[in-house]
Amino acid sequence: MKGRLTRALSGAAIVTLAMAAAPLLAEGPTDADLMNDAATPGDVLTYGMGPQAQRFSPLKAINASNVAKLVPAFAASLGGEKQRGQEAQPIVYDGTIYVTGSYSRVFAFDARTGEEKWQYDARLPEAIMPCCDVVNRGAAIYGDKIIFATLDAHMVALNRHTGKVIWNKQTADYQAGYSATAAPMVVKGKVIYGNSGGEFGITGAVEARDVNTGELVWRRPTIEGNMGTLNGKDNGITGKANASWTGDLWKTGGGATWLGGTYDPETNLLFFGTGNPAPWNSHLRPGDNLYTSSTLAIDPDTGVIKWHFQTTPHDGWDFDGVNEFIPFDATINGKPMKLGAKADRNGYFFVLDRTNGKFISASKFVMQTTWANGFNKNGRPNYNDANRPGAPGEAAKGSSVFASPSFLGGKNWMPMAYSQDTGLFYVPSNDWGMDIWNEPIAYKKGAAYLGAGFTIKPIAEDHIGALRAMDPRTGKIVWEYKNKAPLWGGVLSTAGNLVFTGTPEGYLKAFDARTGQELWKFQTGSGVVGSPVTWEQDGEQYVAVMSGWGGAVPLWGGEVAKSFKDINQGGSLWVFKLPR
Ligand code: CA
Ligand code: CA
Numbered sequence: 400m401k402g403r404l405t406r407a408l409s410g411a412a413i414v415t416l417a418m419a420a421a422p423l424l425a426e427g428p429t430d431a432d433l434m435n436d437a438a439t440p441g442d443v444l445t446y447g448m449g450p451q452a453q454r455f456s457p458l459k460a461i462n463a464s465n466v467a468k469l470v471p472a473f474a475a476s477l478g479g480e481k482q483r484g485q486e487a488q489p490i491v492y493d494g495t496i497y498v499t500g501s502y503s504r505v506f507a508f509d510a511r512t513g514e515e516k517w518q519y520d521a522r523l524p525e526a527i528m529p530c531c532d533v534v535n536r537g538a539a540i541y542g543d544k545i546i547f548a549t550l551d552a553h554m555v556a557l558n559r560h561t562g563k564v565i566w567n568k569q570t571a572d573y574q575a576g577y578s579a580t581a582a583p584m585v586v587k588g589k590v591i592y593g594n595s596g597g598e599f600g601i602t603g604a605v606e607a608r609d610v611n612t613g614e615l616v617w618r619r620p621t622i623e624g625n626m627g628t629l630n631g632k633d634n635g636i637t638g639k640a641n642a643s644w645t646g647d648l649w650k651t652g653g654g655a656t657w658l659g660g661t662y663d664p665e666t667n668l669l670f671f672g673t674g675n676p677a678p679w680n681s682h683l684r685p686g687d688n689l690y691t692s693s694t695l696a697i698d699p700d701t702g703v704i705k706w707h708f709q710t711t712p713h714d715g716w717d718f719d720g721v722n723e724f725i726p727f728d729a730t731i732n733g734k735p736m737k738l739g740a741k742a743d744r745n746g747y748f749f750v751l752d753r754t755n756g757k758f759i760s761a762s763k764f765v766m767q768t769t770w771a772n773g774f775n776k777n778g779r780p781n782y783n784d785a786n787r788p789g790a791p792g793e794a795a796k797g798s799s800v801f802a803s804p805s806f807l808g809g810k811n812w813m814p815m816a817y818s819q820d821t822g823l824f825y826v827p828s829n830d831w832g833m834d835i836w837n838e839p840i841a842y843k844k845g846a847a848y849l850g851a852g853f854t855i856k857p858i859a860e861d862h863i864g865a866l867r868a869m870d871p872r873t874g875k876i877v878w879e880y881k882n883k884a885p886l887w888g889g890v891l892s893t894a895g896n897l898v899f900t901g902t903p904e905g906y907l908k909a910f911d912a913r914t915g916q917e918l919w920k921f922q923t924g925s926g927v928v929g930s931p932v933t934w935e936q937d938g939e940q941y942v943a944v945m946s947g948w949g950g951a952v953p954l955w956g957g958e959v960a961k962s963f964k965d966i967n968q969g970g971s972l973w974v975f976k977l978p979r
Contacts, residue, residue: 426543427559428492430587433541434664443491443932446537446582447814448891450662451726454816455892456933460940461977462895466909466919469975472941473513474923477506477970481533484949485970486812488537488582488889488930490545491943497559498945498972499535499582503549505557508972510936517562521549528845529578530598531951536659536812537582537930539590541610546590548579554590556613566613570594575844576601581659585610586669586699593656597674597719600848603654605671605697617702621656621673623689624649629701637704643689651842652684653677654691656721658812663726663739666754668705669697670739672721679806680837680850681715682790682797688713692720694741694749696756706756708778710743715787716770716835717806717851718745725824726753727817729872740871742815742826744808747774750871762874764867765809766830767858769802788835788851796836796852803832805855807885807951814930816890816898821912823868823877825898827886830865831959832858855957863959866890866900868915878915880908884962887950889930891942899942901927903952903963907944907973925969942975 428444436442437449440458448454461469477485483501490497495516496508503521508514527533527550538547544556544565552571557564570592571577576599583592589607597603603621608614617629623638644652653676660671676684676691692711695704711718724741731738731750739753746768750759758778770787771780789798807829815826833853840850857863864886868877888901897918898910903926909919926948933942947970953963 428540428542433585440935443489443934444540446488446539446584446659447661448932450584450586450664452661452723452814453725453727453819454814454890455819457894458933458935458940459893459895461893461897461942463897463911463918465977466897468977469919469921469942470978471921472974472976474974475508475513475515475972477504477947479970482947482968482970484532484534484928485945485947486534486536486928486950487945489932489943489945489972490538490540491932491934492540496943496972497538497540497545499538499547500970501533501535501947501949503535505538505545505547505562507559507562513974519557519562521553521555523549523551524573527551527573527578528576528599529580529595532949532954534580534950536580539583539585541585544610546583546585546610548581548583548592550578550580552577552579552594554583554592554608554613568608568613570606575599581657584659584662586662589616589699591660591669591699593659593671595655595657597653597655597657597677598847598849599845600651600653600677600842601655602650602652603656603673605656605660605702607699607702619697619702619704621654621690621695622649622652627702634702638689643686645685648684651677651848652688652691658721658723661723661725662699663753665737667699668753669699670724671695671697672724672741674719674721675714675717678840678848678850679717680840681713681787682837683840683850686713692718694720694724708751708756708758710747710749711745711780716802718743718808720744722810723814725815725817727871729822731759731872738871740824742810742824742828744804744810745770746804746809748826748869748874760874764826764869764876765804765828767803767832769832788837791837791839796838799834799836801832802835803858804829805831805833806835806853807831807855807955811887811951813887814889816892818892818912820894820896822872823870823912825890825892826867826869827888827890827900828865828867829863829885830859831863831885832856855955855959857959863962864902866910880910880915880917885952885959887928887952891931891933893933899931901929901931901944903928903948903966905946905966907931921975923971923973926966939976944973946971946973
């Protein structure tokens with residue numbers, strides 16, 4: 400009896416001590432937790448399931464031999480009259496799933512029951528100008544905060560327990576065409592993010608703000624000739640003035656960093672893709688137009704560009720170059736190397752030395768690339784000059800060409816995954832082309848700045864979408880899964896020899912990571928254009944994905960619209976697990 404009482408008392412004492420110490424403990428994820436995210440399967444703290452964004456989970460309770468039994472645990476609706484594309488990746492922490500929704504909304508759901516804990520709706524002005532649907536791709540978590548970007552180019556930090564605003568900062572002028580849809584990231588106590596608006600003649604930039612106050616720390620424009628800042632002072636211009644731009648064109652040069660970035664703790668480098676030069680009509684802007692359609696390596700402490708690699712110099716097709724650059728290590732020609740890979744809108748899969756940006760290889764990952772025939776040893780495309788749409792001159796329209804990929808790209812925003820087990824990248828790609836022609840255009844604040852017209856067309860009878868497993872060491876496609884409608888969702892790979900991705904037809908699907916065999920699918924009720932995640936909770940493995948058809952495809956679909964005309968809108972979070 401006495402012994403029991405003593406144990407009970409000491410237990411109570413421990414509880415009291417823990418409660419007293421609670422305010423001193425971390426109020427939520429720390430910098431170290433974020434950097435370690437990929438190795439901690441009990442939570443999903445970063446966009447990409449780790450700062451390197453490999454989207455690989457070491458979990459294998461759900462695996463190729465039992466995934467066929469996967470069933471829903473619950474679904475949660477985002478409600479609202481307006482649905483549209485749900486492109487978010489969930490964040491999972493401490494029994495809560497945080498998702499962002501269309502029209503700049505944030506939701507916190509109970510991770511065990513799906514019940515809503517809170518919802519935050521940003522008040523958006525009428526005149527926002529997102530080019531490609533009212534999507535949002537996810538939030539960042541840090542301490543007591545959930546941080547996300549809004550369509551009117553604000554960065555907002557919410558209390559993760561209540562959804563109340565902690566700080567709200569305007570990052571750019573939405574009336575000049577700026578917007579924001581990407582998930583921010585937090586590195587070393589700074590919120591780091593890009594901007595959107597490349598179709599409106601904005602100037603791309605990467606910015607870092609103090610995560611606790613929202614104050615700007617540094618700003619790095621992506622277009623040559625623009626001045627960077629650090630702690631409120633000038634910090635050198637980007638590149639060299641007028642080296643790759645004529646006249647004043649660098650003031651409206653595009654290069655939006657609209658997809659956000661990745662971070663590699665090993666090299667202490669941020670990697671940001673940059674979008675198309677503006678306007679699309681390339682005859683109006685002679686030169687390479689640095690640093691558009693490129694990957695930039697940036698110092699997270701100062702915003703200084705450490706190296707760049709341009710995938711489409713003098714882009715004339717809106718190939719953009721914004722796609723994510725994912726660090727990985729591999730042995731190539733007998734040499735262990737620190738590498739990074741990017742599946743570019745232009746249809747080529749790039750492998751670079753991530754320590755210095757040196758070109759290793761570029762391999763075609765789509766059916767057709769009409770604009771170039773591979774890359775030379777320096778990483779410069781072998782252009783097919785006849786496939787560049789013609790200059791309009793005095794005419795209303797220049798000569799039209801059929802170019803492939805289409806401007807929506809061999810791969811667009813939807814993130815690929817890398818498996819540390821198979822050494823393969825899983826690339827959500829699309830096979831399509833376009834008629835494209837140039838038109839005269841002049842810059843006008845807040846107006847579309849394309850100087851081009853286009854019609855998208857399928858190029859294959861049986862598919863547009865194709866999930867492809869790429870071997871980065873050989874550049875070979877190991878397997879592919881073809882989908883009727885364009886693929887527009889992210890990919891997840893797991894140590895259970897599985898690859899998950901969604902389809903516009905409404906399915907979340909699981910594939911054998913080695914063979915590509917389809918092992919499971921579930922109909923979510925609307926198109927899946929979000930990015931799936933997995934985590935462990937109460938000893939079980941869970942998988943979650945957003946469902947809700949939308950994004951750029953139905954807005955710009957052209958002749959490919961036939962492949963998705965019967966797909967309905969939605970807005971739900973779906974969570975799956977194995978039956979007990
Ligand atoms: Ca984690
Ligand atoms: Ca673009």
